Amino acid sequence: MPGSDTPLLVALLFASFATSVMVALRYFLASGLFSWLTERVRPGLYAQQRSQIRREIAWSLTAAAIYGTPAGLMLWSWRNLGWTQVYTDFTALPLWYLPLSAFVYLFVQDTWFYWTHRAMHEPRLFRIAHAVHHKSRPPTAWTAMSFHWVESLTGAILIPLLVFIVPIHIAMLGVVLGIATIMGVTNHMGWEIFPRRLVHSALGHWLITASHHEKHHEDYRCNFGLYFRFWDHLCGTDRGLSRRITGARRGAPAPATVAPKTAPLAPPRGPEAS
Ligand SMILES: [Zn+2]
Ligand SMILES: [Zn+2]
Numbered sequence: 001m002p003g004s005d006t007p008l009l010v011a012l013l014f015a016s017f018a019t020s021v022m023v024a025l026r027y028f029l030a031s032g033l034f035s036w037l038t039e040r041v042r043p044g045l046y047a048q049q050r051s052q053i054r055r056e057i058a059w060s061l062t063a064a065a066i067y068g069t070p071a072g073l074m075l076w077s078w079r080n081l082g083w084t085q086v087y088t089d090f091t092a093l094p095l096w097y098l099p100l101s102a103f104v105y106l107f108v109q110d111t112w113f114y115w116t117h118r119a120m121h122e123p124r125l126f127r128i129a130h131a132v133h134h135k136s137r138p139p140t141a142w143t144a145m146s147f148h149w150v151e152s153l154t155g156a157i158l159i160p161l162l163v164f165i166v167p168i169h170i171a172m173l174g175v176v177l178g179i180a181t182i183m184g185v186t187n188h189m190g191w192e193i194f195p196r197r198l199v200h201s202a203l204g205h206w207l208i209t210a211s212h213h214e215k216h217h218e219d220y221r222c223n224f225g226l227y228f229r230f231w232d233h234l235c236g237t238d239r240g241l242s243r244r245i246t247g248a249r250r251g252a253p254a255p256a257t258v259a260p261k262t263a264p265l266a267p268p269r270g271p272e273a274s
Helices: 008-040 048-083 097-120 123-134 150-155 158-162 170-185 212-218 231-234
Strands: none
Touching: 008 048, 008 170, 048 123, 048 150, 048 212, 097 150, 097 158, 097 170, 097 231, 123 150, 150 158, 158 170
């Protein structure tokens, strides 16, 4: 670890590199765990996707380097300069603020993702950047961070910026990052981990799980949200759940890899593609 007499640039580079390694490890741990679970719950679901998974891992490692850089800079300025609004004393703000702050972070992240994601479906941006993510047909537990570097940049800056503006306890920041990790992986996993009772409930009408995000990977022109269906409902882009997922049953043989090899890479023409 660099000490207090380390040149600033070296300290910042070290912080960014170390955080990128942590992000990559988090990816391998989370995607590896849910990939293992998939093999137990839906044996053979990824059998025909070995080369796709190799590509997803390569893009995800690039994404980890990009995500780790602003996060590392933010962590360094928090520890060394106290610049951020991250606090460690539970009594510094009212206790009711703890869950509220986590919700605010998730909602802002969801809003940012919805609109940048819709922008990524504009044909030029789609070709340049977002096609990488949609090349996963169908997605797997390893797709969670499979982004072109342009798209990674848009995702990487938000939370490191937000911590300078909205106060959050370090534990709640951990909760937010935990939710981001788990939902990012499970939403691409190809099967629904949450109970049908929740997915089809009044609450499920507002939450995004694999059944909802898989529909985005099938249809391209709908279901752009990250955690909540708020913006999709408000903007008329919510087209419900994937029949492939909601129709599948535990222990059923894995459906053959669903998407034909000739599937188009560009989004079908539609309101978001114009
Ligand atoms: Zn996706
Ligand atoms: Zn998309």
